Amino acid sequence: MKQNLLIVLLVILAFILVVLAQQIKINLPGINQGYAPQQPLAFSHRLHSGDLQIDCMYCHSGADKSRHAGIPSENVCMNCHRFVTAGWDKIRIEDERAQKEKRPPQPVVSDELKKLYRAAAFDETQMKFKDKPYSGKPIEWTRVYNLPDFVFFDHRRHVNADVSCQKCHGAVETMEKVTQVPDLTMGWCVNCHRDVNNGKIPELKGKYASISCTVCHY
Numbered sequence: 001m002k003q004n005l006l007i008v009l010l011v012i013l014a015f016i017l018v019v020l021a022q023q024i025k026i027n028l029p030g031i032n033q034g035y036a037p038q039q040p041l042a043f044s045h046r047l048h049s050g051d052l053q054i055d056c057m058y059c060h061s062g063a064d065k066s067r068h069a070g071i072p073s074e075n076v077c078m079n080c081h082r083f084v085t086a087g088w089d090k091i092r093i094e095d096e097r098a099q100k101e102k103r104p105p106q107p108v109v110s111d112e113l114k115k116l117y118r119a120a121a122f123d124e125t126q127m128k129f130k131d132k133p134y135s136g137k138p139i140e141w142t143r144v145y146n147l148p149d150f151v152f153f154d155h156r157r158h159v160n161a162d163v164s165c166q167k168c169h170g171a172v173e174t175m176e177k178v179t180q181v182p183d184l185t186m187g188w189c190v191n192c193h194r195d196v197n198n199g200k201i202p203e204l205k206g207k208y209a210s211i212s213c214t215v216c217h218y
């Protein structure tokens with residue numbers, strides 16, 4: 001009897017270990033190719049960078065100045081969304097309806113932008129920022145790209161050497177939801193550095209990118 005119980009317990013323990021091991025592997029940064037997490041607000045790069053052609057640096061202004069490209073704060077969004085409260089299509093539909101019904105058009109506020117207004121402490125019924133004691137709670141975007149802590153990566157070095165964002169992040173301007181394109185392995189970094197040094201990347205000819213361990217690992 002006792003022995004049977006022990007076997008059952010061991011089997012359960014082994015099962016838990018396998019599940020844990022898988023979890024750890026899945027969560028290990030650096031091997032999440034294709035990762036495209038659901039974001040708390042449906043922000044579309046396809047719309048903003050593709051259709052509206054807003055420059056990447058307008059929102060990711062750290063990219064040529066620091067290690068991190070950075071995620072824009074709500075203030076940056078509010079430069080436009082203080083005035084633009086919904087997609088043009090929805091606004092046009094309301095305008096046409098109002099014209100037919102011979103009444104002034106109602107303001108249209110999209111559900112997604114309501115989330116932004118809550119975060120920015122903006123009152124969309126008055127179209128103004130709320131007075132002081134109200135403060136928004138920043139949108140908690142889910143990180144897509146993530147290197148392990150023991151790797152040193154610096155945006156500034158790459159961006160100032162004219163390595164395009166797309167070379168590393170793919171065609172973000174076509175993405176409804178950001179997807180991790182490269183696998184972010186050491187091989188990915190080192191192979192590009194080698195290709196640069198061998199003149200295999202035409203637009204980066206003449207540049208030199210070190211492949212010594214210490215530039216990427218302190």
Ligand code: HEC
Binds near residue numbers: 043059144166
């Ligand atoms: C209007 C502002 C805006 C513009 C313009 C913009 N982005 Fe973004 N970007 C964001 C926001 C907000 C997020 C966080 C939410 C998300 O991941 O979609 C983000 C996330 C990202 C991420 C994922 C970051 C992570 O979590 O690892 C990448 C990569 C990125 N942007 C690259 C670009 C590139 C390349 C361009 C130009 C083609 C661009 N972005 C233009 C606002 C912008």
Ligand code: HEC
Binds near residue numbers: 057159165
């Ligand atoms: C040489 C490859 C490379 C280039 C070029 C590059 N990135 Fe990145 N980017 C990365 C890597 C790698 C990470 C993850 C960094 C980390 O985890 O520390 C990242 C992370 C990000 C993030 C997440 C937040 C942050 O700052 O870490 C954003 C946003 C981003 N990149 C936007 C951009 C934009 C916009 C450009 C162009 C102006 C750009 N990147 C150019 C490789 C690149």
Ligand code: HEC
Binds near residue numbers: 084087089116
């Ligand atoms: C330079 C101006 C500008 C900036 C900056 C900007 N947007 Fe927009 N955004 C627009 C315009 C214009 C539209 C409507 C475009 C259309 O319908 O064709 C829009 C549409 C949207 C929509 C879709 C609304 C709907 O329901 O259809 C969302 C969500 C959104 N933006 C979120 C954001 C967030 C979050 C930020 C900041 C990270 C941001 N925007 C920054 C101009 C901007």
Ligand code: HEC
Binds near residue numbers: 158167192204215
């Ligand atoms: C698309 C090609 C490309 C990819 C991918 C790439 N790099 Fe680079 N990297 C370069 C170029 C080009 C330079 C040289 C920049 C210059 O001329 O200053 C460079 C320079 C560097 C430097 C500075 C080296 C020095 O001599 O001080 C570091 C550190 C670095 N990269 C780390 C990384 C890491 C970490 C990754 C992967 C996460 C990566 N790079 C991915 C192209 C790339």
Ligand code: HEC
Binds near residue numbers: 147187193
């Ligand atoms: C251009 C940047 C770059 C250079 C140069 C580089 N590495 Fe790495 N290394 C990385 C990145 C990014 C990772 C994390 C991704 C991964 O685990 O594949 C990594 C991971 C590692 C790991 C952990 C491997 C694992 O499976 O978790 C070791 C060990 C390592 N590197 C050793 C070295 C040694 C030794 C050298 C010199 C011969 C070196 N690296 C040169 C970028 C670099």
